[in-house]
Amino acid sequence: MSSEKPTSTTVEKLTKYYSLQVVSQERLYNFLPKISVLDSDKVCSDFIHSLIDQICGKIISFDRFINDENQRIVYQLIRVYTLFINKVVGKDLKKEYICEDLKTANVENIYITTVSDCIISRFQDIKKELTEKLSAISSSSLCDFDWKMNAILSSDRINIVQENVLLLNLTIETNINDKKEQVLIELSKKELDHILETFDQINEVIQSLKV
Template sequence: MAGDRCSIPVGVLSKCDNDILYKLLHELVDGICERRCVRYQDYMKTWDLQDWWDVSDTCQSFIKQAIKHGWTKDKIENSVSELSKDQKQILTEVILSRSDELREHLRSKTTQISNASLQDFDWQMKLAMSSDKLATVQEPLLVVDLNIRESEKKKAVSLEMNKLELEKMITSFEAANKVVQQLKS
């Protein structure tokens, strides 16, 4: 639970009234969803630049964390126990009312790491009997043909791997899978 505590600067947030906080949180959500950029000029009467950075960065991080972990109303309020009752209620209302669009946007941003996606693959196992340098090799080779779609173009990639190269590739795929599983939980 301690790792879930919010580091939102309570003293800095107390400088604004609830209407400003409500407007700010909705604008921060719009910023996360890349609809509208939050401007310091709109809040410079309330906070100096350093306080503005603290408030905007920590609130955005908190909102993303709450969405990532699917926090309930109680969990959100417990994570910001230092805030006033009204501030907790505003924060909770904004996060929960816009959770679907936030989750969808964050999910699509995650999947947009690359334009390329695997459409299909085929593989063959071959046995290299000899090479130009050795009379007898007898080494198994795996040939993998990947059909990749990049934007609207299709591209074919062919890989030929010996046993050691295949083991390295499998190890890197397993490590990538662990990272994906950690991000899901």
């Protein structure tokens, strides 16, 4: 009589990190070790729980973590660790894989333990929130669009400057009575660059929710 050994569930690695599917995003994880700028593992725990609160829809102030010397770093940590949490929860990673990703990023051991414990302790809350956000995104969809460039003149006391403006006409379809709405957006180059950057961030969140 033969007995079968239980097979362990393994996670496919598409990059050097279990939680990333796109190699170009690896550079973002280079900032993960900067978590050591926080004074202790206790402060780190408070920081990660505050991030999770924000992900779950609460309005959070991070002022208590910021001083004149670390302001830029803390703001970057907020962005990068929000992405990291979205990624590991979106891929439903176990603690061992979360720790392995942090280790690969050269995060100090004491912070690896703290960060992974915080995420695991609130894993289901995060997953529920991300699922609801994805559902909300999916409730409306872009079914058509049109665009054209307009040249407008702007002036100050000295110069008259021609500025190109993008006119974007979006047709949005909602799930409510199959209603369609027309949305007209006028964007300067600076505004267009900003919205493209925002779309890139939205795509990162959506990719993190894909299994």
